Structures are given as C-alpha cells and as structure tokens.
Amino acid sequence: AQSVTQPDIHITVSEGASLELRCNYSYGATPYLFWYVQSPGQGLQLLLKYFSGDTLVQGIKGFEAEFKRSQSSFNLRKPSVHWSDAAEYFCAVGASMDSSYKLIFGSGTRLLVRP
Amino acid sequence: DTGVSQNPRHKITKRGQNVTFRCDPISEHNRLYWYRQTLGQGPEFLTYFQNEAQLEKSRLLSDRFSAERPKGSFSTLEIQRTEQGDSAMYLCASSSGTGPYEQYFGPGTRLTVT
Secondary structure, eight states: OOOOEOOOOOEEETTTSSSOOOOOOOOOOOEEEEEEETTTTEEEEEEEEEOSSSSSSEOOGGGGEEEEGGGTTTEEEESSSOGGGEEEEEEEETTTTSSOOOEEEEEEEEEEEEO | OOOEEESSSSSETTOOEEEEEEEEEETTTEEEEEEEEESOOOOOOEEETTTTEEEEEEESTTTEEEEEEGGGGEEEESSSSOOGGGGEEEEEEEOOSSSSOEEEEOOOEEEEEE
8 A cells, every 4th residue: 555654643853953753665666755844724835846867856954865675755844943943844756657656645643843 | 926825724513504615726737636544543535526527425425415516716615514423623625636746735624512
C-alpha cells in the first residue's frame, strides 16, 4: 500500500538550533517526493521536491532534504531555525503509477520554536 | 501569476443543506485537484481533472459529492445533504504539464456543518 509516515507529531526546537523532520514512504514505483509547509489557516506552500538526480535537494527558506532509497526516507533539515518557521510540515509522495500524479500526504509534524 | 484562489474561505451550514465551493487555478494549468483535510491530518485526495475531464475520483468522494470543471478553467465542488462528518478544509491545487509537476495549493475553504 502507498503511504507516507511522519513519526513525529510535534517537535519543539530553540530558535537558532538545527532541525530534522523525518519522513518515510512506502511506494512500489519511482517516488516523486515533496515537502510542503502550512501556516495556520493557510494553504500549503511547496518547500522542495525530489524527482531524480542528486539525492540532496535544496529548497526555499534555507531548507534541504535528502532522499535515501535504501531507507525509504526523505528527511527535511534546516541548520538554523527561525521563529517564523513555526508551522505544520507535510511530506508527500506523488503517485507515479497513476496518470493523475495525485499526492499522498503524511499526517504532518507540527514545529514549535522556543525563543 | 496570481496563484490558486478559492471561495468562500469559510462556510458554515446546517446539516442537510447543499454547499458549493469554487476554485480558480493558476491560468493555463491544465491539471486541477481537490483534497480534503481534517483536523490533525494531512490532505487526502478527492478528485482530479485534466482540462475539463474528470479522470479520477477517490472512494472518499461519496455520491453526495460532485465536481465539475467546465471549459477546463475554474472548478466547483458541491456537497449535497451535508453531514457533520463533512466538516473539513477543502483544498484545491493545480499544476501544469503531463508529468509529476509540483502542485500549487489555494488557501482552502473551511466547511463547518452544524
């Protein structure tokens, strides 16, 4: 079955500290992987994506993610968190076996930033 | 590029009433998606349009739900005889091309059924 798991429901970090949000996927074909961020009451904003090639991808707002096929993981990282990064983060896999390429999302990780 | 817009942003309705939401995708995006997001969960796929053709529907989309995309431009999602379980955020997204291009999301319509 296709699924995305984000094991951490909440994560709290201090401003200026590093961040890693975990994402594991289960998908039978080539995964197209995405990280989105959602602020309260807002839609989702794309942070970064992985389709192929270099397994370390850079995104907006200083985020990066690393695709590890052997671990079925696509973890999101940021070296120094800012208070404005407090939001909910969603990992998603694009269903490449479907012509729709619909997104299958994890349940999200809520990031809290301590001043 | 004005982004994906959705109207209304909020809708409160009584159980049993019909509601309709509108999504205006990014112009010239041929793909349009509807997702539903309940509290504490990630969005779940509802349906997909390529141009004006509705090509895929989730099993989540019961017979009370119908979606259209006339002329391949804006889309509407109608829920008939609303139930309290329909309370959720309804998100619209659009993308271009024929491959796994990134989807751009609108701000969503929050539905509350009382």
